[in-house]
Amino acid sequence: MRTVALRGRIVTDYEVWEEGTVLLEGGRVAGVGREALEADEVHEYPECFVLPGFVDLQVNGSFGMDVVTDPGRLGELSERLVATGTTSYLPTVISSPVGLYRKVIPALAEAMSEAQPGAEPLGLHLEGPFINAEKKGAHPEEFLSPPDAGLLNELLDLGPVRMLTLAPELKGAAELAEEAVRRGVAVSAGHSNAHFGLAYGSFDRRVAGVTHLFNAMSPLHHREPGLPGAAFAHPRAISGLIADGRHVHPQTVALALRMLGPDRLYLTTDAIAATGMGPGEYPLASRRTYLDAAEGVPTLSDGTIAGSILTMDEAFRNILTFTDCTIPEAARMTAATPARFVGEGARKGRLAPGYDADVAVLGPDNLAVAAVYKGGAKVFG
Numbered sequence: 001m002r003t004v005a006l007r008g009r010i011v012t013d014y015e016v017w018e019e020g021t022v023l024l025e026g027g028r029v030a031g032v033g034r035e036a037l038e039a040d041e042v043h044e045y046p047e048c049f050v051l052p053g054f055v056d057l058q059v060n061g062s063f064g065m066d067v068v069t070d071p072g073r074l075g076e077l078s079e080r081l082v083a084t085g086t087t088s089y090l091p092t093v094i095s096s097p098v099g100l101y102r103k104v105i106p107a108l109a110e111a112m113s114e115a116q117p118g119a120e121p122l123g124l125h126l127e128g129p130f131i132n133a134e135k136k137g138a139h140p141e142e143f144l145s146p147p148d149a150g151l152l153n154e155l156l157d158l159g160p161v162r163m164l165t166l167a168p169e170l171k172g173a174a175e176l177a178e179e180a181v182r183r184g185v186a187v188s189a190g191h192s193n194a195h196f197g198l199a200y201g202s203f204d205r206r207v208a209g210v211t212h213l214f215n216a217m218s219p220l221h222h223r224e225p226g227l228p229g230a231a232f233a234h235p236r237a238i239s240g241l242i243a244d245g246r247h248v249h250p251q252t253v254a255l256a257l258r259m260l261g262p263d264r265l266y267l268t269t270d271a272i273a274a275t276g277m278g279p280g281e282y283p284l285a286s287r288r289t290y291l292d293a294a295e296g297v298p299t300l301s302d303g304t305i306a307g308s309i310l311t312m313d314e315a316f317r318n319i320l321t322f323t324d325c326t327i328p329e330a331a332r333m334t335a336a337t338p339a340r341f342v343g344e345g346a347r348k349g350r351l352a353p354g355y356d357a358d359v360a361v362l363g364p365d366n367l368a369v370a371a372v373y374k375g376g377a378k379v380f381g
Contacts, residue, residue: 003040004025004027005041005042008046009364011331012194012247017034029351032352045371049361050359054085056334061095061283066284077107082374084370085313087119091120119374119380126164138307147173150260163342164180164187168192169194174319186342188208192217192218196225203230203236209238210240212270213265214256241253241266243322246308267295270310271309273308275308289306290337
């Protein structure tokens with residue numbers, strides 16, 4: 001098979017090699033070394049950082065496209081996402097009418113089954129409908145549902161769901177989480193008003209972590225630490241976080257990293273169709289959102305924040321700005337940790353032999369995306 005060598009500053013799990021090579025062959029990483037490994041095709045990226053492609057677990061849309069209202073454009077969305085360094089992602093469906101789920105999930109499944117030249121959809125993230133109305137955020141309250149095993153199994157039968165966000169305090173949620181995990185779905189607590197004890201206990205059982213830490217959940221309080229406190233305290237809970245500086249204050253981002261470390265904190269975008277666009281009106285499933293240049297974050301008409309316009313390369317740069325983390329730690333938060341959360345840790349998120357040849361190359365000065373390789377093929381730059 002033809003081999004491809006990428007030479008530059010190699011970002012491993014724990015350090016940066018100032019000179020090195022990543023060897024790609026047959027869609028996989030064939031080797032990683034400090035020396036100049038030979039190959040049929042060599043790409044030199046002097047001073048650039050060569051790191052694993054980003055894995056985003058919450059993408060409602062981007063570049064004017066909405067996952068729910070434009071399922072047929074999923075391939076186009078995948079092609080556009082690679083420019084942000086993203087090589088794998090979960091198209092995300094927020095709480096919706098049952099009839100819409102029955103239409104959209106099979107359509108997304110069909111689009112995902114087709115060959116994708118861009119970022120790879122790893123499966124769907126169902127954010128809802130089994131969430132708490134008190135913490136609904138931008139979700140339409142009329143489309144929320146109490147935990148219902150029959151509905152859950154119907155939704156899982158419709159397409160390849162990889163992640164489910166639910167409120168663990170709802171009656172029947174524990175049994176729902178059990179069923180989801182039995183069917184290979186990662187369960188995350190979110191849009192929840194759970195108190196500390198209940199949340200901590202859910203992590204002892206089938207809930208693996210938290211969706212967009214601090215947002216749309218019980219607050220961290222010194223007398224009642226809530227869901228965020230349980231996420232900090234539990235040794236196995238893994239939390240997603242939107243590091244745009246608007247959803248979570250930069251100093252709170254830094255606190256979360258100090259409490260969790262890069263192997264229990266992953267960065268996500270919660271991006272919507274407004275991402276990469278200008279001010280205007282954009283869809284979010286059955287809702288309309290509005291982006292104002294002055295605000296810099298999309299909202300509903302009543303001012304409720306509705307997703308973000310963050311990209312994964314921006315999140316990578318932001319975590320370095322907001323905290324004292326290293327580049328390898330930032331790479332783990334944007335690749336290895338989210339991949340592991342959804343059961344892809346054995347093939348995604350690391351530059352190691354046998355892993356998928358998904359690679360992002362970032363420029364030396366502003367860490368802008370210079371090139372991206374997906375399955376060993378150059379797809380950007």
